[in-house]
Amino acid sequence: xxxxxxxxxxxxxxxxxxxxxxxxxxxxxxxxxxxxxxxxxxxxxxxxxxxxxxxxxxxxxxxxxxxxxxxxxxxxxxxxxxxxxxxxxxxxxxxxxxxxxxxxxxxxxxxx
Amino acid sequence: xxxxxxxxxxxxxxxxxxxxxxxxxxxxxxxxxxxxxxxxxxxxxxxxxxxxxxxxxxxxxxxxxxxxxxxxxxxxxxxxxxxxxxxxxxxxxxxxxxxxxxxxxxxxxxxxxxxxxxxxxxxxxxxxxxxxxxxxxxxxxxxxxxxxxxxxxxxxxxxxxxxxxxxxxxxxxxxxxxxxxxxxxxxxxxxxxxxxxxxxxxxxxxxxxxxxxxxxxxxxxxxxxxxxxxxxxxxxxxxxxxxxxxxxxxxxxxxxxxxxxxxxxxxxxxxxxxxxxxxxxxxxxxxxxxxxxxxxxxxxxxxxxxxxxxxxxxxxxxxxxxxxxxxxxxxxxxxxxxxxxxxxxxxxxxxxxxxxxxxxxxxxxxxxxxxxxxxxxxxxxxxxxxxxxxxxxxxxxxxxxxxxxxxxxxxxxxxxxxxxxxxxxxxxxxxxxxxxxxxxxxxxxxxxxxxxxxxxxxxxxxxxxxxxxxxxxxxxxxxxxxxxxxxxxxxxxx
Numbered sequence: 001x002x003x004x005x006x007x008x009x010x011x012x013x014x015x016x017x018x019x020x021x022x023x024x025x026x027x028x029x030x031x032x033x034x035x036x037x038x039x040x041x042x043x044x045x046x047x048x049x050x051x052x053x054x055x056x057x058x059x060x061x062x063x064x065x066x067x068x069x070x071x072x073x074x075x076x077x078x079x080x081x082x083x084x085x086x087x088x089x090x091x092x093x094x095x096x097x098x099x100x101x102x103x104x105x106x107x108x109x110x111x112x
Numbered sequence: 113x114x115x116x117x118x119x120x121x122x123x124x125x126x127x128x129x130x131x132x133x134x135x136x137x138x139x140x141x142x143x144x145x146x147x148x149x150x151x152x153x154x155x156x157x158x159x160x161x162x163x164x165x166x167x168x169x170x171x172x173x174x175x176x177x178x179x180x181x182x183x184x185x186x187x188x189x190x191x192x193x194x195x196x197x198x199x200x201x202x203x204x205x206x207x208x209x210x211x212x213x214x215x216x217x218x219x220x221x222x223x224x225x226x227x228x229x230x231x232x233x234x235x236x237x238x239x240x241x242x243x244x245x246x247x248x249x250x251x252x253x254x255x256x257x258x259x260x261x262x263x264x265x266x267x268x269x270x271x272x273x274x275x276x277x278x279x280x281x282x283x284x285x286x287x288x289x290x291x292x293x294x295x296x297x298x299x300x301x302x303x304x305x306x307x308x309x310x311x312x313x314x315x316x317x318x319x320x321x322x323x324x325x326x327x328x329x330x331x332x333x334x335x336x337x338x339x340x341x342x343x344x345x346x347x348x349x350x351x352x353x354x355x356x357x358x359x360x361x362x363x364x365x366x367x368x369x370x371x372x373x374x375x376x377x378x379x380x381x382x383x384x385x386x387x388x389x390x391x392x393x394x395x396x397x398x399x400x401x402x403x404x405x406x407x408x409x410x411x412x413x414x415x416x417x418x419x420x421x422x423x424x425x426x427x428x429x430x431x432x433x434x435x436x437x438x439x440x441x442x443x444x445x446x447x448x449x450x451x452x453x454x455x456x457x458x459x460x461x462x463x464x465x466x467x468x469x470x471x472x473x474x475x476x477x478x479x480x481x482x483x484x485x486x487x488x489x490x491x492x493x494x495x496x497x498x499x500x501x502x503x504x505x506x507x508x509x510x511x512x513x514x515x516x517x518x519x520x521x522x523x524x525x526x527x528x529x530x531x532x533x534x535x536x537x538x539x540x541x542x543x544x545x546x547x548x549x550x551x552x553x554x555x556x557x558x559x560x561x562x563x564x565x566x567x568x569x570x571x572x573x574x575x576x577x578x579x580x581x582x583x584x585x586x587x588x589x590x591x592x593x594x595x596x597x598x599x600x601x602x603x604x605x606x
Contacts, residue, residue: 032283035280036279039287042287043290047293047294072290072293075242076245080283083249083256083275083279086275087275087276090272090275093268094268097265098265098269
């Protein structure tokens with residue numbers, strides 16, 4: 001199970017990076033979302049995937065699911081959700097003001 | 113246990129939220145921000161004194177014992193850096209009203225500013241790797257807000273790249289933390305250090321270490337990952353650039369220093385050789401960048417890069433002297449970069465342009481500004497007896513003792529380059545006949561701008577001239593940093 005999840009995370013990273021390297025702004029934003037999904041799946045996988053094991057609610061539980069990665073992934077999801085929404089707004093505004101959504105034309109050397 | 117360690121994070125955080133409620137009442141917001149910054153400074157001074165007198169302050173949040181809960185650790189190094197952050201914050205808040213337009217100030221500048229300070233202090237004080245990621249995000253989120261303040265064409269264009277590179281490296285950071293978690297089963301720095309030590313940092317752990325380095329090097333702008341820095345630090349307002357240049361890259365360097373002295377300190381031949389070579393390239397390429405342009409702000413932005421190289425060099429040499437040099441240089445560079453960006457802001461404010469070719473003769477109109485810039489140049493380039501010299505001396509001493517001739521040479525050459533790039537601004541901008549440039553007949557008053565600059569510059573000069581007083585403290589910190597057992601003991605209490 002861990003291997004399948006790792007491969008899936010790898011595919012997400014791969015497609016994410018491919019999209020990040022595109023010229024169109026919207027594709028780049030989608031790329032960042034895919035990369036963060038890949039990262040989140042990696043966190044979940046790294047805490048070992050166990051089927052049917054409960055979290056620790058009472059003392060003396062022998063077989064339990066590690067709660068820490070779930071706490072980490074939750075924090076990370078919230079953060080990447082926030083950044084992605086900010087990025088969408090910013091990309092829209094930047095495209096509007098610069099009259100292009102093509103990264104090639106957004107290079108620029110003027111600072112005013 | 114004392115709650116003192118959380119105050120440098122909680123105070124600015126609360127201040128940032130409170131000031132958002134009256135963001136349109138500028139006078140009240142300004143006074144409130146200055147008062148809050150002074151209190152913040154007072155608290156960090158208290159922490160600094162207490163840590164130096166009685167050892168690290170460790171706070172276990174929510175009373176969860178050390179390896180299980182989140183810990184905040186105010187040890188000598190982080191207390192010193194939190195103090196420096198507070199000083200820069202106070203200067204920036206005094207400088208801000210003159211530098212920003214009223215509209216920019218109204219649109220939550222002070223909120224973002226306080227959240228940035230809170231995130232930076234948090235990154236310095238936390239003793240937990242995942243928490244470090246969270247504080248990185250807090251300070252980055254605030255910096256995203258600050259960098260687009262003003263809504264200019266170039267600003268939007270460059271901030272997009274800034275956000276993208278930081279977002280990508282943050283995601284890599286989380287992935288790396290999860291790798292480390294799967295190997296050592298903890299995200300607490302002290303416990304991770306202990307466990308990595310137990311298995312003597314085998315192959316996979318070194319790979320994880322390099323991944324961590326990649327993430328922090330992106331934030332710190334080490335060669336070849338510095339390409340995002342110059343443009344995105346040039347486009348925002350001067351006070352924002354000052355905050356970024358003084359604080360953000362230094363958080364990256366601090367993280368490298370912390371992780372590689374505390375956790376990954378067993379495979380030194382590999383990582384330190386890498387650091388030293390990257391330091392050489394960082395210094396050389398940064399200086400070439402600084403010499404390549406006529407935009408004054410871009411020159412200063414490029415000058416951040418060789419400074420990062422100097423600090424990385426100290427970490428790469430990895431002796432007590434060199435680490436002391438790195439720490440001294442870290443504090444010196446935080447202050448002097450803030451001074452330089454603020455000075456450049458004042459210069460652009462009075463000259464109305466950032467193009468060096470269109471400037472000239474400013475010293476006839478603004479002698480104080482001119483001399484302050486000259487002094488700042490000497491401090492930055494490391495002319496004795498100023499603070500840059502002390503840091504560089506320690507670094508070079510450490511380098512020569514370890515016979516790393518190549519990096520010592522690169523450091524000396526890049527110092528000359530830095531001096532030359534700064535002198536170009538002085539010669540072209542300040543020298544010359546008084547009537548070279550057309551200045552507005554009504555000279556804008558600079559007093560509000562010169563006060564905070566003067567304050568920081570004085571601190572910087574005292575740091576250099578009074579090195580006798582500060583050096584024992586820095587030496588003690590370096591000794592502490594080189595003894596990771598002290599940190600582990602103070603957190604895990606074994």
